[in-house]
Amino acid sequence: MSQAARQRSGNLPDINQRNADWYIDKLVQYLVFLSGISAIVLIVGIFVFVTIEGLGFLFEDFSFREFFLSPWWEPTDEDEPTYGILALMAGTASVTGLAMLVAIPFSLGSAIYVAEFASGKKREFLKVLIELLAAIPSVVWGFIGLSIMNPLIIDLFDVPVGLNILNAGIILGLMAAPIMTSISEDALKAVPDRYREAAEALGGTRWQVIYKTVLPAAKNGLLGGVLLGVGRGFGETMAVLMATGHAINIPGSVFDSVRALTATIAAELGETAVGSPHYQALFTIGIFLFSITFVINLSADLIVRGIRKS
Amino acid sequence: MDMNTEESIDAAVGLAIHTDALNLWYGDFQALYDVNLDIKKGRVTSLIGPSGCGKSTFLRSINRINERLGYVRIEGAIDVFGNNIYAPEVELVQVRKQVGMVFQRPNPLPASIRENILFGHKLHNRERKYSRDDEDEIVEESLRQVLLWDKVKDNLRRKATGLSLEEQQKLCIARLLPVKPSVLLMDEPCSALDPKGTAAVEELIWELRGKYSILIVTHNMAQARRASEECIFMLMGKVIEHTNTADMFVTPQHQETADYIEGRYG
Numbered sequence: 001m002s003q004a005a006r007q008r009s010g011n012l013p014d015i016n017q018r019n020a021d022w023y024i025d026k027l028v029q030y031l032v033f034l035s036g037i038s039a040i041v042l043i044v045g046i047f048v049f050v051t052i053e054g055l056g057f058l059f060e061d062f063s064f065r066e067f068f069l070s071p072w073w074e075p076t077d078e079d080e081p082t083y084g085i086l087a088l089m090a091g092t093a094s095v096t097g098l099a100m101l102v103a104i105p106f107s108l109g110s111a112i113y114v115a116e117f118a119s120g121k122k123r124e125f126l127k128v129l130i131e132l133l134a135a136i137p138s139v140v141w142g143f144i145g146l147s148i149m150n151p152l153i154i155d156l157f158d159v160p161v162g163l164n165i166l167n168a169g170i171i172l173g174l175m176a177a178p179i180m181t182s183i184s185e186d187a188l189k190a191v192p193d194r195y196r197e198a199a200e201a202l203g204g205t206r207w208q209v210i211y212k213t214v215l216p217a218a219k220n221g222l223l224g225g226v227l228l229g230v231g232r233g234f235g236e237t238m239a240v241l242m243a244t245g246h247a248i249n250i251p252g253s254v255f256d257s258v259r260a261l262t263a264t265i266a267a268e269l270g271e272t273a274v275g276s277p278h279y280q281a282l283f284t285i286g287i288f289l290f291s292i293t294f295v296i297n298l299s300a301d302l303i304v305r306g307i308r309k310s
Numbered sequence: 311m312d313m314n315t316e317e318s319i320d321a322a323v324g325l326a327i328h329t330d331a332l333n334l335w336y337g338d339f340q341a342l343y344d345v346n347l348d349i350k351k352g353r354v355t356s357l358i359g360p361s362g363c364g365k366s367t368f369l370r371s372i373n374r375i376n377e378r379l380g381y382v383r384i385e386g387a388i389d390v391f392g393n394n395i396y397a398p399e400v401e402l403v404q405v406r407k408q409v410g411m412v413f414q415r416p417n418p419l420p421a422s423i424r425e426n427i428l429f430g431h432k433l434h435n436r437e438r439k440y441s442r443d444d445e446d447e448i449v450e451e452s453l454r455q456v457l458l459w460d461k462v463k464d465n466l467r468r469k470a471t472g473l474s475l476e477e478q479q480k481l482c483i484a485r486l487l488p489v490k491p492s493v494l495l496m497d498e499p500c501s502a503l504d505p506k507g508t509a510a511v512e513e514l515i516w517e518l519r520g521k522y523s524i525l526i527v528t529h530n531m532a533q534a535r536r537a538s539e540e541c542i543f544m545l546m547g548k549v550i551e552h553t554n555t556a557d558m559f560v561t562p563q564h565q566e567t568a569d570y571i572e573g574r575y576g
Contacts, residue, residue, distance in 0.1 A: 119380070194417040198482070201375050201413075202430035203406035203489065212429070217420050 050290060054283030057083075061277045062284065073248050073264070075278040083281045085288075087248045091258030094251050095168045095240060096233035102173025103180055103229050108222070110177075111184035116210055127185075134178035138239040145171040145243030159255045163245035166254040171243050172236055176229040183228055183304065187221020188214060220303050227300035235293050237262040261285055325391075326351040326493055326523035327372060332386035334364075334371060336379070341367045343547045345386070349540075354515060354524045356538035356555065358531060360575060364547040365527045369495050372525065373409040374402060391492060407434050410486030412496040416478035418470035418485075423462055426470045426481055427452050431488035448488045456484040456514055476507030480514060494518065496526040500533065512537040531571060535559050543567045 061083065070084025114126050145167050153162035191214050199213040200206075215222070237260075245257025246267065265282050272279040327349040334342040342364050349355050357365040370376040372388060374395060387394045395405045407430075418426050427449045431440075440448075449466065453459040458480045462468070470481055479499060486494060496515070500508040515524060515537050528534050534541055534555060541555040543566075551558065551567045562568040569575060 194413065194415060195419055197375065197378065197413065198417040198419060199429070200378065201373060201406060201411040202485070203403045203433050205403060208433060212433075213419055 047290060050283055050286045054280050054287050056275070057277055057280030057284050061281070067284070071248075071250050073259075075268075075272075075281055081277065083277075083284075085261065085285060087250050088259055088261045088264055088285070090250045091165075091244065091248075092234060092240075092260045092262070094165050094254075094258060095172055095244060095260060096230060098165055098169025098254065099172035099176055099233045100226065100229060102170055103177045104226060106173070107177045107180035107184055107225065107229070110181045111188055111222075111225075112210060114181070115185045115188035116206075116214065130178045130181050134182070136175075138175065138236060139242075141171050141175050142239040142242030145239060149243065153255075157255065161245055161255075161257055163243055164255050164257045165244070165251055167245075168240050168243035168258075168260075169254070171239050172233050175236065175239060176232045179232060180225045180229040183225035184218075184222050187218040187225065187304070190221060191217045220306055224300045224304035227296055227303070231293050231296040231300065234289065234296065235262060237266050241266055261289055265289075324351045325349065325389075326353075327525070328389040330387045330389070332368075332371070332388060333384070334367060334376075335383045336367075337381045341547050342371075345549055347542065347549060347552060349523065349525060351391075351523050352520045353540055354519050354526060354538045355540040355542060356534035357525065357527045357542045357544060358529070358534050358570070359544035359550075360570065361529070363544045365542075365544050366497055367547075368544070369497055369525060369527050370411075372493070372495055373406050373411050375406075375411060403434075407489055408491055409493045409495060410489065410491035412479065412482050412486070412494065412499045414498045415502050416475055416482050418473070418478050418481050420469065420471055422467045423453075423470045423473070423481060424449050424466040427485050427488065430485055434489055452484040452487045453481075455487055455518070456480040457510070457517075458484060474507070476503050476510055479503060479507070479511055483511075483514065483518075492523060494522045494524045496524065498527055498529060501529070508533070531559075543570065545570070 066082060066084055068084075068089075069086055070082055071087040071090075072082040072084045073088060074082045110126075110130070114123055114130070118126055146163070149167045149171065150162035153159065153164070153167055157166075195213050195217055196209050199209040204212065240260045241263035244260060244263065246259050246263060247257035248259050249256055251258050265285055269279070269282050272282065325348050327347065329345050329347045332342055332345040333340065345364075345368060357369065359365050367376065371382075371384065372390065372395075376382045376384075384396060387396055389395070390405070390408060394400070395409075419429060421429075424445075428445055431445075431448055450459060450463070453462060458477060461477065462473070470478065473481060479502070483494070483499075499515075500511050503511060512533065515526065518524060519539070526534075526538060538555045541551075541553065541558040542549060543551045543558065543562075543564075545566050551562060551564050553563070558567065559571060562571060
């Protein structure tokens, strides 16, 4: 460098110099990127893990016919173990079905009230309360099923056991209602106010405006909310384990005890030898559950997203 | 009944709307001061004035849609064809049946064109069952009146929200007609439209004159001049002047009116 050039550059910053800020910036970029993709990594990782654990069973002892169509779940039978999940599926489906019958009117009603009628402080208060309700641990709900609902059902309906579809369905319905309320309320709030104004100016009463204009306009979001509730119902374990009675049974009435897919895994996994056919069969149930809840939640999410865009 | 005698007197005078010392507050803010107006039957009356002068507020209190806000307080009376719509025994639904409204932004419901036309009709005609043919007739007649029939007759099942803004606004006018209102309120009905759409909607308003008493709020003085017979100038919540449109724009009686018309403020 010539003398003159060195003198000139003495006043200018060196444009090639990297200081600590540059390195911190890069580091933070990588960290944020890693956290961002961690959800994907985890979900793929879990799916791979569950599949690998269940794979042995899928290839050796698995019979599609037996697995899905046999009501006999007898993995510990010494002579001839059978792995049929029909009764378990019936248990999960009946409890979830009843739960939805309980949760849909509840959550739709409260969503309509919060979104369309309540205002100001009352609305904020209710929203916080609903969020709180969603945060109650499922074991607490299970406890309520076990110690409050159980004797109540025995007394009211004069049945020998109060741990049954009715009990678990009501408990699960109340558990799923807050999240369904929250999503439905969002969907109702997303309906532009000018639709309400238009319908009201045409002479609609408040209920007619809601029933004929707001609900149809929000139907996708409401459906998404219901689907999320169904997903919750399929995946719920502890409360269902405690309230259903945990008896393998294809139910004939709401007073029959049943057993859910999730509860089976939770109750049995700890008592099986790692790698045994029973252990692997439980993981196959896991794959099945995972796929169902994945599809349900994905479609719910897509539906809800769809309305946000339009 | 004395309601009938009142009606016949008003019919003789030819008044659609009569307001008596109308004061209106949004919370603590007073938006209208002692508004006394007589709006004639079957005419197009325009309301002009700078932003915030209360013209929209006045319009929106004639079908009581203002009350949606919840913090509106009103004193005084508005008679629509002789009946005070603020009397305590009045049914809001009947008021809205009699007084139709077109909004600034076209607001068709997210349903088909056909359903939009029939929405109000179905709300107000529940005692009689209408056949599909009856309904088709209602749809066709309403759309013909707003000069939209030829354009949409083949796509009546199409979503109304997919129409152009001009068509949407015409549809919003058309869906009022089966309810058979006597007064049409229009709150800057052309402000979301391009010049061509504006011309078309103005033409339509002119067509509907006589059959309906039309009250139109506009910030566009040229539009008031073109499309109305009478004109009301409002300022700061008060009515300054109410005359024939032709007189207002040629010989305004008040200095404020003259200043506004000449564009010194607003």
